[in-house]
Amino acid sequence: MTDKNTVIIDLEESERTQTGELSEIVSVEASGVLSVKNVSDKNRIWNVRVHVAGSRDKTSISEDVIGVGEVDAGGTWQTQYQIQIDRPIxxxxxxxxxxxxxxxxxxxxxxxxxxxxxxxxxxxxxxxxxxxxxxxxxxxxxxxxxxxxxxxxxxxxxxxxxxxxxxxxxxxxxxxxxxxxxxxxxxxxxxxxxxxxxxxxxxxxxxGESLQRSSLDPDLTALTDFMTGI
The missing domain is CATH 2.60.40.1170 (Mu homology domain, subdomain B)
Structure with missing residues (x-):
């Protein structure tokens, strides 16, 4: 891996369902964790922004751009969000x-x-x-x-x-x-x-390894020691 590929955006989503005595769905809810991982072992990134415009519908994320700030070398930044779903998978x-x-x-x-x-x-x-x-x-x-x-x-x-x-x-x-x-x-x-x-x-x-409950399709921009716009 080179310094040109130092950032990973990861989505981990889960759902929780409660059923009644007749196996009917009583409640269903979903949530997720969005992570920004700086996998570089020597370069920090800063002025990090995650862009979710057009894909944050039915989530609790209220802004099109999420301000992350700085992520140290080898560090991870995370934020949690809720997802509106009708039925479990x-x-x-x-x-x-x-x-x-x-x-x-x-x-x-x-x-x-x-x-x-x-x-x-x-x-x-x-x-x-x-x-x-x-x-x-x-x-x-x-x-x-x-x-x-x-x-x-x-x-x-x-x-x-x-x-x-x-x-x-x-x-x-x-x-x-x-x-x-x-x-x-x-x-x-x-x-x-x-x-x-x-x-x-x-x-x-x-x-469900390849399944996603939300429609999030995040992109990221940041500054590093070597480049801008990751």
Whole structure:
């Protein structure tokens, strides 16, 4: 790398989604970090400006030009921003059937008190984007009412049940654009009260290396010891 290529502008964006009891989207929000990295090991840059005119719509960035100032050799400057989005790039649907031995159009939702209930949990994740999603890790908390946990079928990747943590871990797979993947787990449900029961939380993390939630297309100008306008 030469002194003519000393600056990198990097965007790292993330999204967070909360779903309800019926897998409906309750909230979705996105945020990002814009970084200016001076990768030179000897030259500082100053009078740095990041230009985002025409691409900052639906972000919390309020100016067309962001004044950065000075970035030392090997240093990094960062700023955070929020992004307005309507839907996430990955959706999760969970079906919790409390009597999977009886086939019906819709899943059963109630336990039979004092009986062993054949339970099937189905997790489906879908890539809603035009890019590939990887580094997926799905953690499903198993409620205390369930025993005899068994991975019935995993469409892709690897799934296991951590008995000490009572968590089903599904990972090591890729979802291609507009495709989905399914995991099914069976168990035995036993309840000794008529109180409502929690089906257990599900958390999902994933990465879209080439995907961007905002439309930001930043450019940069600065002064260095050798040149102006990077």
């Amino acid at each position: 990955l959706t999760l649907t969970e079906t919790f059937d409390t009597c999977c031995s009886v086939s019906t159009p819709e899943a059963h939702w109630a336990y039979v008190h004092g009986k062993e209930n054949p339970v099937r949990i189905t997790l489906r994740v879908k890539n809603e984007s035009d890019g590939q999603l990887d580094a997926l890790v799905i953690n499903k908390t198993v409620p205390p009412e369930l025993s005899n946990i068994r991975i019935e079928n995993v469409q892709s990747g690897n799934a296991s049940f951590d008995e000490s943590l009572r968590v089903i871990v599904w990972k090591d797979f890729i979802i291609y654009p507009h495709e989905d993947s399914v995991l099914t787990v069976t168990a035995t449900g036993t309840v000794d009260t008529t109180d409502p029961k929690n089906a257990g939380e599900v958390s999902v993390t994933y990465r």
